[in-house]
Amino acid sequence: MNVALSADGRALTLSGPLSEKDDLTRLAAQLSGEVRVDVGGVGRINSAGVKGWMSFVAALPDSVQLVFERCPAGFVSQLNMVAGFIGKGRVASVAVPYTCPSCGESADPIVSVSPLRDLPATHGPCPRCGAMLELDVSPDEFLAFLQG
Amino acid sequence: MTASPLLKQVLFVSASEALRQFGDRVLRSAGLAVTSAPSAAAARESLAARRADLVVVDLADAPQEASGAMVDLLGQLREESPSPQGPRLLALVRVRSADHFRALFSKRRITNFLAVGEDETLEPRELAVTAQKLVSRQLFGLSRYLGGSPRLETMELDRSEQKDAVVDRAEAFAVEAGCHPRVAQQIAIAVDELVTNALYNAPVDVKGAALYAHLPRSTPVKLDQRIVIQLASDPHRVAISALDPFGSLLPDIVMDYLSRCFAERSPLMSPQRGGAGLGLYYLFNLLHSFIIDLEPGHATESIGLLDISKSYRAYAARGRSFNLFVGPP
Numbered sequence: 001m002n003v004a005l006s007a008d009g010r011a012l013t014l015s016g017p018l019s020e021k022d023d024l025t026r027l028a029a030q031l032s033g034e035v036r037v038d039v040g041g042v043g044r045i046n047s048a049g050v051k052g053w054m055s056f057v058a059a060l061p062d063s064v065q066l067v068f069e070r071c072p073a074g075f076v077s078q079l080n081m082v083a084g085f086i087g088k089g090r091v092a093s094v095a096v097p098y099t100c101p102s103c104g105e106s107a108d109p110i111v112s113v114s115p116l117r118d119l120p121a122t123h124g125p126c127p128r129c130g131a132m133l134e135l136d137v138s139p140d141e142f143l144a145f146l147q148g
Numbered sequence: 149m150t151a152s153p154l155l156k157q158v159l160f161v162s163a164s165e166a167l168r169q170f171g172d173r174v175l176r177s178a179g180l181a182v183t184s185a186p187s188a189a190a191a192r193e194s195l196a197a198r199r200a201d202l203v204v205v206d207l208a209d210a211p212q213e214a215s216g217a218m219v220d221l222l223g224q225l226r227e228e229s230p231s232p233q234g235p236r237l238l239a240l241v242r243v244r245s246a247d248h249f250r251a252l253f254s255k256r257r258i259t260n261f262l263a264v265g266e267d268e269t270l271e272p273r274e275l276a277v278t279a280q281k282l283v284s285r286q287l288f289g290l291s292r293y294l295g296g297s298p299r300l301e302t303m304e305l306d307r308s309e310q311k312d313a314v315v316d317r318a319e320a321f322a323v324e325a326g327c328h329p330r331v332a333q334q335i336a337i338a339v340d341e342l343v344t345n346a347l348y349n350a351p352v353d354v355k356g357a358a359l360y361a362h363l364p365r366s367t368p369v370k371l372d373q374r375i376v377i378q379l380a381s382d383p384h385r386v387a388i389s390a391l392d393p394f395g396s397l398l399p400d401i402v403m404d405y406l407s408r409c410f411a412e413r414s415p416l417m418s419p420q421r422g423g424a425g426l427g428l429y430y431l432f433n434l435l436h437s438f439i440i441d442l443e444p445g446h447a448t449e450s451i452g453l454l455d456i457s458k459s460y461r462a463y464a465a466r467g468r469s470f471n472l473f474v475g476p477p
Binding site for chain 1: 315328329330333336337340341344364365366412426427429430433458459460461464465
């Protein structure tokens, strides 16, 4: 996983796969206050990566609150599947999967979840073939993490 | 019609006439003799009159804590037939909530269940293969779950450094098979979990003691024997498998892990809960069908089946099936 932390420790960008190769616990000590975490580029997440991630979350000082932005579908799956995945953090926005039923083209527009809105069933015309892009998740299941 | 005494006997219990007809047709085609019953009471009458090698019980939409007639029947049969001579049991389920799965794995201890689709059918080949495996105990093999002449790739590995290439290949294979890239990524993660389990959790010494389960998964390992990874597809499904030569997985541990993971959704906060637990939970959630063939002390084959989905939504909406088969030691 690629990690980029701003000089003031308030903006963190994570990208690439989250796996057993990633030890983020030392990163926890470098954070303070509210930290905006851009996870839009996070790819595959395996169970060993989740174990390491949970150690990172457990190591965060009480003063730190992570605010997650651009959460992709794989990250949202973890939110829904693993209790305490972001500890005391909160999600600001998610990348909502849309797919073209005609040609399979994908789009992942960013949607704010505060306040919670309904996820639109379509997302404009497909840039490749012009058909309407359709929501590629069940809204209730995708946003289940918001229910606590 | 009187069934041949030479054929293995299946009692198919479901309140759904459509499902009974479907099960009758598929299982007869698979070379099994089938008797149907529309209720738990009719099933008990049938069992009093003739033996069954396999009882298939449709749990319909029974809530996890309900003591419906079908649930009671399944529980009674499980308690009455713990011996190898008793009928094997296969549940049919429709509900997909975590609470329901927890109940299946813990309270009911159901090691074999198949998901019924919204159209009141099951994947016919999977039903036939599952029934045959339950009555014959001939367990191993990936291709039997696929139709025609499946496309098949086999890879052998003995080192953890080889995992990334296998996982990358699995994702590309799934795309080539027709899966949406979002679904292909899920297949890649499932292969990652299968390989990790085979490399770290499966290896044991001659006394059966785990060799590498205690190690962080970032610590490289090299096995004395090879594990075999297979990727396969037909026009409708993708199948993945990992075969190890150890057979060290314990059925009770599998059920305990899955039960606990569904109960807590947080199996990792306690450091002593290492091993395969979280990986098994991930595999169950990632796959449409998660199958474990276990020959204790000899081999474990973990198989995953997924419908080829053109959309992530279709992939996620599909019910989940689980089958744990244990052969002779």
